[in-house]
Amino acid sequence: MEYNQVTPEVVAALQQIVGEKYVWTERDKRIPYGQDEGTGQPCLPDVVVLPATTEELAAVVRLANDVVIPLIPRGTGTGLEGGAVADSRGGIMVSTERMDRILEINEDAMYMTVEAGVITAVIQEEARKRGLLYAGDPCSGDCCCIGGNGATNAGGNRAVKYGTTRDQIYAIEVVTPTGKIAHLGKRLHKMTAGYPLEKIVIGSEGTLGIITKLTLRLVPLPPCTANLLAVFPAPAKALSLVTALPKAGITPTCLEFMDYDVIAVVQDWLKEKQPCPEGGAYMIIQLDGKNEDTLDEDCVTADELCRSLGAVEVFMADADKVWKARKAFTEASAAECPVAAMEDFVVPPDKLEDLLQSLKAIGAQTGVVFRGVSHAGDGNIHLDVLRRGFADEADEKAKITAFEDQACAAVYEMGGAISGEHGIGQSRKALFAKYTDPVALELMKALKKAWDPKCILNPGKLF
Ligand SMILES: Cc1cc2nc3c(=O)[nH]c(=O)nc-3n(C[C@H](O)[C@H](O)[C@H](O)COP(=O)(O)OP(=O)(O)OC[C@H]3O[C@@H](n4cnc5c(N)ncnc54)[C@H](O)[C@@H]3O)c2cc1C
Secondary structure, three states: OOOOOOOHHHHHHHHHHHOHHHEEOOHHHHHHHOOOOOOOOOOOOOEEEOOOOHHHHHHHHHHHHHHOOOEEEEOOOOOOOOOOOOOOOOOEEEEOOOOOOEEEEEOOOOEEEEEOOOEHHHHHHHHHHOOEEOOOEOOOOOOOEHHHHHHHOOOEOOHHHHOOHHHHEEEEEEEOOOOOEEEEEOOOOOOOOOOOHHHHHOOOOOOOOEEEEEEEEOEEOOOEEEEEEEEEOOHHHHHOHHHHHHHOOOOOOEEEEEEHHHHHHHHHHHOOOOOOOOOOEEEEEEEEEOOHHHHHHHHHHHHHHHHHOOOOEEEEOOHHHHHHHHHOHHHHHHHHOOEEEEEEEEOOHHHHHHHHHHHHHHHHHHOOOEEEEEEHHHOEEEEEEEOOOOOOHHHHHHHHHHHHHHHHHHHHHOOOEOEOOOOOOOOOHHHHHHOOOHHHHHHHHHHHHHHOOOOOEOOOOOO
């Protein structure tokens, strides 16, 4: 597809739509929009536009579609795969940051309608104040926004019990790539009336539409919560809990795995002694209960189960302490060594142990060192590949490429996918093309073409 450049006439037309104050062409203002939180190369959009309403945003999209200029939707830019970053073709970046109003909270029917730019933690807090829970919980919740969560189908620690962002959304308002305003999904508990288009837009990384409003499902806030820290002598024993716990009738809210390599790095970073033997592993188990009695019962069952699987210790953990250790992973591994690449593999939970073994073998064979933590309950593992042991940049690139290719092959072979929650963006396109069912890929491309004939919406992402 041939695209046109952003001309002074286009800038003037954008100013007409959203007002001069909200169209930024100055380089210093565009720089923060030139990258996300991933390891990809920065690239500036030609102009950043900040609409305040769906109508303004739709007018911007119609303009971009008429003049055939790439349009890059952006939430708060915490993505990790370059999805909210322009590519070398530049274009118009549309930020939803001014669309940050909570429109309705209905405590009785338990839903909330918000604009796309509302920060996720604000939604969680507004629900909490009313005794309700918004269950979406990406670790970046303090700084990402709900539109970005919808576009990436963000997961997080609680996905094992409550599902990903897609499961928290009843309905969305979307601006299509040709600038129409569509209302997809309804606040219903069942519906068999055509294709569930909202479910396709959610997770489409800004390639099929720009989400402007979302109606979110809320649930009662669980009255009691407990955090157990089970210490195992070896990763395999810890990971056997992933299938054993649900089989024992317990659905944890969170089930997080850390192996000794990560625990040691976190220990150094936090300067707090961790109770893990060398070569061992942690499983953090968070349980919710309707009351103290049922919660105690579940804690006893989980404790006994962990010990029967070989746990050397099971602590009733201090929530702040144990989650501080888990959440310190990113900073701790970056402090240990600069991170060259991040991985986000997902396999059926019962295959997690096999995957971990394979990844270790592939790492050793390709000369790649990584640190990994896992949302174990949903089979999702995050790796930080360390910039260590490479002779030079070419060596680093070759080894990481070999590692990623073999790792993705192993993941695919196990019935998994190359991304559990971070998405494909720009960084994972080649691997996505290689390790996706070819017919599924063909259908996805056909869908994109039907929705966005001029391919103006987030081109160069996914495909
Ligand atoms: C420290 C850290 C922890 C993280 N933890 C998690 C985690 O636990 N789980 C998880 O899933 N992710 C996690 N992430 C990744 C990231 O925070 C999520 O992907 C988040 O959903 C992105 O939201 P955002 O508002 O920053 O979106 P952006 O980064 O701005 O955009 C992400 C993608 O969505 C598109 N997009 C943004 N807004 C819209 C919209 N309104 N309509 C259509 N498309 C849009 C963009 O074009 C881009 O493709 C983490 C990131 C960091 C840095």
